[in-house]
Amino acid sequence: xxxFWAFVKKEFLHIFRDPRTILILFGxxxxxxxxxxxxxxxxxxxxxxxxxxxxxxxxxxxxxxxxLSSGYFLLSEKLDSNNELERIFQKGEVKEIIVFEPDFAKRxxxxxxxxxxxxxxxSDANTANLIVNYTQAIIYEYVKxxxxxNSLAVQIxxxxxxxxxxxxxxxxxxxxxxxxxxxxxxxxMMTSISIAREKEMGTMEILLVSPLQPLQIIMGKVMPYIxxxxxxAISIILLGFFVFDVPIHGSIIxxxxxxxxxxxxxxxxxxxxxxxxxxxxxxxxxxIFSLMLPTMLLxxxxxxxxxxxxxxxxxxxxxxxxxxxxxxxxxxxxGTGLIYxxxxxxxxxxxxxxxxxxxxxxxxxxxx
Amino acid sequence: xxxxxxxxxxxSYGKKxxxxxxxxxxxxxxxxxxxxxxxxxxxxxxRILTSLLIPNHGFAKVENLDVVxxxxxxxxxxxxxxxxxxxxxxxxxxxxxQFFASVFGTTIEENYHLIEDIYVQIEPFKKRLAxxxxxxxxxxxxxxxALIHKPEVLFLDEPxxxxxxxxxxxxxxxxxKLKNFGITIIVSTPYMDEAELCDRIxxxxxxxxxxxxxxxxxxxxxxxxxxxxxxxxxxxxxxxxKNLDQTNSVFLFGEYVHFTSxxxxxxxxxxxxxxxxxxxxxxxxxxxxxxxxDCFMALIENDRMSK
Numbered sequence: 085x086x087x088f089w090a091f092v093k094k095e096f097l098h099i100f101r102d103p104r105t106i107l108i109l110f111g112x113x114x115x116x117x118x119x120x121x122x123x124x125x126x127x128x129x130x131x132x133x134x135x136x137x138x139x140x141x142x143x144x145x146x147x148x149x150x151x152l153s154s155g156y157f158l159l160s161e162k163l164d165s166n167n168e169l170e171r172i173f174q175k176g177e178v179k180e181i182i183v184f185e186p187d188f189a190k191r192x193x194x195x196x197x198x199x200x201x202x203x204x205x206x207s208d209a210n211t212a213n214l215i216v217n218y219t220q221a222i223i224y225e226y227v228k229x230x231x232x233x234n235s236l237a238v239q240i241x242x243x244x245x246x247x248x249x250x251x252x253x254x255x256x257x258x259x260x261x262x263x264x265x266x267x268x269x270x271x272x273m274m275t276s277i278s279i280a281r282e283k284e285m286g287t288m289e290i291l292l293v294s295p296l297q298p299l300q301i302i303m304g305k306v307m308p309y310i311x312x313x314x315x316x317a318i319s320i321i322l323l324g325f326f327v328f329d330v331p332i333h334g335s336i337i338x339x340x341x342x343x344x345x346x347x348x349x350x351x352x353x354x355x356x357x358x359x360x361x362x363x364x365x366x367x368x369x370x371x372i373f374s375l376m377l378p379t380m381l382l383x384x385x386x387x388x389x390x391x392x393x394x395x396x397x398x399x400x401x402x403x404x405x406x407x408x409x410x411x412x413x414x415x416x417x418x419g420t421g422l423i424y425x426x427x428x429x430x431x432x433x434x435x436x437x438x439x440x441x442x443x444x445x446x447x448x449x450x451x452x
Numbered sequence: 453x454x455x456x457x458x459x460x461x462x463x464s465y466g467k468k469x470x471x472x473x474x475x476x477x478x479x480x481x482x483x484x485x486x487x488x489x490x491x492x493x494x495x496x497x498x499r500i501l502t503s504l505l506i507p508n509h510g511f512a513k514v515e516n517l518d519v520v521x522x523x524x525x526x527x528x529x530x531x532x533x534x535x536x537x538x539x540x541x542x543x544x545x546x547x548x549x550q551f552f553a554s555v556f557g558t559t560i561e562e563n564y565h566l567i568e569d570i571y572v573q574i575e576p577f578k579k580r581l582a583x584x585x586x587x588x589x590x591x592x593x594x595x596x597x598a599l600i601h602k603p604e605v606l607f608l609d610e611p612x613x614x615x616x617x618x619x620x621x622x623x624x625x626x627x628x629k630l631k632n633f634g635i636t637i638i639v640s641t642p643y644m645d646e647a648e649l650c651d652r653i654x655x656x657x658x659x660x661x662x663x664x665x666x667x668x669x670x671x672x673x674x675x676x677x678x679x680x681x682x683x684x685x686x687x688x689x690x691x692x693x694k695n696l697d698q699t700n701s702v703f704l705f706g707e708y709v710h711f712t713s714x715x716x717x718x719x720x721x722x723x724x725x726x727x728x729x730x731x732x733x734x735x736x737x738x739x740x741x742x743x744x745x746d747c748f749m750a751l752i753e754n755d756r757m758s759k
Contacts, residue, residue: 086554086557087554087555087557089554090550090551090554090555091551091555093551094540094543094547094551097542097543097547098540098542098543101542101543102542285538285540285541286534286536286537286538287538287539287540289504289532289534289538290532290534290538290539290552290597291555292503292504292527293502293503293504293527293530293532294527294552294555294556295524295527295528295555295556295557296555449523450503450504450505450506450523451499451504451505452505452506
């Protein structure tokens, strides 16, 4: 056992002596959660808008009130002519102008249809998209509320959302996603790089010609990253909880158990990558292309899976973080127990067994 | 008593044959050298003996353990220093030594007497990272790490390549001292001058062993008439000498060429006349005794002729 701990101690020395490793280990999680939490937000707040009401009747007033009381928008100006539209966007403060057509209420009553024009400042395409969608959602809500008391269904604006989460709270989404991404990167990428480094530097040759067992070498490599990943997972949850008010409705023990499970999965993937790569660079590229990109794009972290083409949706099933994100979301946001996530948990366990047995098969006790 | 037995080993990488039917027996406590140029197959042989590679044919035993079947036990009793510096550059001298001691289940204190002579030289730098050591000091550290578990057989693959002349000399003195502990030392080197420091050597070229002898014996078996020649234009000298009738071989050795003749006795006057005719100036002759390199060259030549 002494042998093993000497190995673990050596691994920690490697980690703490390399500023880049330290930066990736501790800088990246905090930076990412902050970036995703604050900057790449999918929700909007106090966006300045202008309203050009050509009708000025009770319906347009009601809709205006609804929009302004939503908390997402602030009225910057009321406009009186078309000429002002250009000028107001050029000033750059107003991100959206809402235009009601003349005789809005009358048309709605007579033809059951009225038009609202939403003009967004699309120089920031993403934000523009978001703002328009939010506005549409509010108008849609309003239409629904009047239709409830009305036998004839009225129409104002066609619906076009679904790209955004129902709760309109993106931070909630980002905590599980970021956690999956960071655990995967740290556990898988860092272990694969550190094993590949032994090969690249030729030290693996000496380690092989020593009484160390392959399992001891692998466990010794993995041990420090288990501890560090756990520290990271906890700090992400705490950051989410205290800075972004992300609730933890479910059991913390279950949450930690699933997190540990995912860390093991990530490590087993890392070990597998290291068995197929000879240099640190290969290990890093394989990690980035096979782990980071799919996690960002195909795990449902940023883009909802149900909006993807069918073929990509199938592909999503083999992306490990997809299952972890589902589990974490269920536990943290919905407060569900193991009964609801046992399927996903089993999938994670299955993947661990798959990668571990593959790595054990591929681990070389010799040089060729 | 035999410490390492190599029997009819063949090893190829794809079509390239790295070792071609090699058989050697090395005695316990012997300082044995594999001498040959880069690409001769020395590293491959060392990797087979340290259980890192499996031979295509033949077998090898280290302390009576088969390198393929008993690889686990072999890994407990050998010390191995690969050709490339293979310690942790981001760990200090002391940490490296400590690590390898623990890996082999021992402590620095327990076997300090083995490495004492070597380690005292690098001990002043024990807090320094291994990556910041000079080439000579790196090798001393690597040797200390390979020795710390008191191996029965020590494999040193080109330990002095890239090391300055003084450090090389010191390194070999240490190996001589280690012999006193009864450790079998097997060393490979491309430097012919180091061959003479071994008990026995195997000259190896293109995966074949040309000769296994004590260095003295190899030299004493050298029968060709030999002389060193120089002139102002060494490049032309080699070229011109090759055209001489009595020439057997011409090799450039530093500032002289080593010339061997087909005749039983070298006729200096004929050569000098020939060279003067070719326009060489400052022609000098020097009587020399053959060294290992001369023997090696002659053996390679023989090997080529016999094909």
